[in-house]
Each structure stands twice: as structure tokens, then as C-alpha cells.
Amino acid sequence: MATELLKREVTVSSNQAPAPVPASGDTFGRIGQLETRLARNAREIEAAQAVRYRVFVEEMNAQLSPEAMSSKRDMDSYDAFCDHLLVIDHSIPGEIEDQIVGTYRLLRQDVARANGGFYSASEYDIEPLLARHPDKQFMELGRSCVLPDYRTKRTVELLWQGNWAYSLKHGMSAMFGCASFSGVKPEEHAVALSFLHHTVSAKGEWAVSARPELYNNMDLMPLETINTRQALSALPPLIKGYLRLGAMVGDGAVVDRAFNTTDVLIVLPIASISNRYINYYGADAGRFAG
Template sequence: MIRLKKGAYTAREAANASDIQESQELRARCFGLAADTDDYDDRCTHILIHRVSDDVLVCCFRLMPLTGSTITRSYSAQYYELSALAAFDGKMVEMGRFCIDPAAIDPDILRVAWGAMTAYVDANGIELLFGCSSFAGTETSDYLDAFAMLKARHLAPSHWLPRVKAPKVFNYAARLRRKPDAKKAMLRMPPLLRTYLMMGGWVSDHAVVDDKMNTLHVFTGVEIGSIPPARKRLLRVIAG
């Protein structure tokens, strides 16, 4: 059972249906939806991060344990052809529906979230963490430097590369011919994706245009064994 307290925040696993409903309500507000529930919720462990001072939920995400043979059951498999990862020999977990209350502007929230994730990964022997990293909106022109940076430095190894499955995608690796402006790229990179990349994460060569969620998202993976040692130590200090 994941439970930790760091500074002004606590992180814990959902203990009952009302906890899950609370996370669904935060997700709906963050994603601009009337409601945000699906069948995947029943298969996941839900992590909730509350502010200690008033017990307000400020962040949540869900975790679905998988293996290569079951990766087609993941949320991401709706949008990406993941047969290459079926050969991955190790435990996986999909992180999804990650959101932070827009009114809660504090970088420590993301740090505590990754601390909780690290505790889960260590407790369960996870070797691959993956999910969909989302850019707000569906206008690709807003993120060309970010996508050019992903193409130049962060594409998945060819043996794990997800293939196109969704009907509407932006094939940025094939289409972009620009040298990225590093400063602009990092300014437009979503915070969650920046953290993945700092851990040595890699991404798909295309972005899915998700009109329902009003996002562009890329498949993102982190092989736990490849995380830089200094980053691992920092995460485990937070998780401890």
C-alpha cells in the first residue's frame, strides 16, 4: 500500500469507491469533461495526492500493471500499435489520467507524484513505465520545436517503436525538417513529459490527435534500468 508524506502533501492509494470518485471528479475538471469514467478505472490502482492543510485533492493518476503478453489491454493500445513491446521481458505499468489541479501551482506536487510512482515501481519490481504524454489542444503548430526536439533526441529504440493505429495522427518524425530551438522546445514541453525525458524516457515517432480530450499525445516509455543513477537516488529520497 503506497502512502507517503512530503512537506505540504500526502500521497496514498485509493482505499474505496469514494476515493476513486474524487479522482474522477478532479480529472473531469482538469480535462474539461462533464464526467471522466471508463472501464479501465476498475483495473487500476489509483494514487491521490492531497494538500495537508485543507485535505484538498490536488493531483491524481492511475496505474495498471501489465506484461508484454497483456499490453494490448492497456489504455494506450487503443491509439498505438504496440506489438513490438509484446517482446518486452519484464513487468510493466501504465500510468494514465495524470492531472494536477490548475489552481494548485506548486512544483512539489509533481515531485511527490513521482515519489509515489517510484515507491510503486520499487515495491512491484516494475521494469517499464509507460503511458500517453499530452500536449494541450490539437494545434500542432504550437509545438513544432518541442516535436522537433523529440525527433532529434528522444525517439524510441526501433525494436520498441509503437506504430500508427489511430485514424488521426501527426507524423512529426517524418514531416519535420527543422532544427529545434531548445529553449522554445522545453517551454512548450508538458511538465510530465519533461520528467519522463529527464529519466531517459523515449517517445513514439508520431502524435495522436485526440479531439475528444482536446490533446495531442505521444506514447512515452521509461525503462527503469536505464534511469540515470543520480535521478534514481533523488526519486528514492522522495519515495522514502
């Protein structure tokens, strides 16, 4: 979920340390030697930024700010007030910072309002969506990444366990955030984008659209010409995972040249999450609890 094109460029200097998170109640699950919890201090957040750099820059060829490139950390001003969900492999020798293998960045609506808004608002016009749900609390999921050797079912389960437990802990009503296709040519993803447009578009009270100046049409092929199996195989694993949970997709794709991606907006009301996933992870998010 990496996005940085044609929007306010925000960076955090290396001496602007993110606020630490209290240690109590921040561990959400374990599977074997893998654990998911929130980052507890600036060093752990910086280590998560280094993991993001390895994935977004070294693997996906993102072009970040000069400061981020020189420090080899993907960082911006949002890092200072977001919570950072980590997956930690305790079997790796060394300090805790060496054991972080995956991360998500979490931003609650009340925190976003107090700090200038949601990150996704630079690509999508989310204010009408929020205004239609004044009684609901939204949380934004972003900067999702996992190191190559850990792109396994266990890691994905722990990341979702963390997101689910966090949303329950804070009384969230819906999740949203940008998810990415590789590359900056939407037409290269015509089958997948068209499939999303025709089958899982967010409509009615959940409708949301890309900002007009960034909007790229997702309706690139008629529904009757789309091979469903081919479309599903063309979806990035993260997007497929969201769809299994019951997510919808906003209208319009956004090209992010800095991160070398084509983004779509995922919208997931908590009430829409498939019962089989709630049963699997536990209505109290207790399946993988320590």
C-alpha cells in the first residue's frame, strides 16, 4: 500500500522521533517464533522503516525523498503519529530491530483528524465517505510489506490478526487504504482492474472515488470478456486477501510514479467481514493470542 505521487510531499527528519507506544496490551498474537505487536519505541519504528525501504525501494524501485534514500528508510511525517504493527521472528539472532520481518501502518480517524487527515486523502476523495458515516470510526491501513522469505500463510495470518485485534481494541467500524499493482501503466492490469470495477465496486453509502486530477478509469474491459480465473490470478495477494474478507474497491485507479505502482482504494466495513474469517480469528481476536 505504498503511495506518494502528485501529493503533498512530507518527510520526517531523522531527529524527529516518533512517539513510543506503551508496552501493555500491544501484543496481538503468536505462531511459533513469530509474534505480532505494535512498535514500542523509535528504534523499532526506524527498523520497520528499514524493512519498508528494502521492499519498496530495493525490490519495487520506489524513488523516495533524498533523506529517505540516504538513510535507507522509507519515512514520512505520518510515521510520527501512526501506530506501527510489526511481525517479529524471535528465532533471528540479534537485537529486536533485527527481527522485524513485516509491518503495517495503522491510523485511526481521531488521530488523523488531530494531525491533518488521512494519508489516502492525497489520492482519494474520502471526505464524502466519512461524512456519510458520522456514527462510525474509520481506520486506515497502509505501508503493508513483508520481507520475501516471510511471505507465507503464517505471516499473513498474524498481520490480519493484528489488524483485527487492533480494530476491536479501538472500536473501529471500517478499514480502508490503498493497495497496489506493480508498475505505472493501468492498461497492463486491464483484466484485474476491470474485474474489480465490475464485481466489487463500493457503491451507495460506501462509494468513494479517486481525486479527479489523478483518476484513471478501471473499466477497461466489458464484464462478459473477462475470464474470472485469469482475473483472480492477476490480483496481488494482498488485494485477494481483502476480497476474501468482504472488501470493496473504490472508483478509479491512481498512478504513483514515486512508488512505481498503480493504486486502488480498499474499503472494508467491519460488519461486512465474512463470518468464517471472524470465526477463524475469533470474535475477540483470540485465536493466536499469546
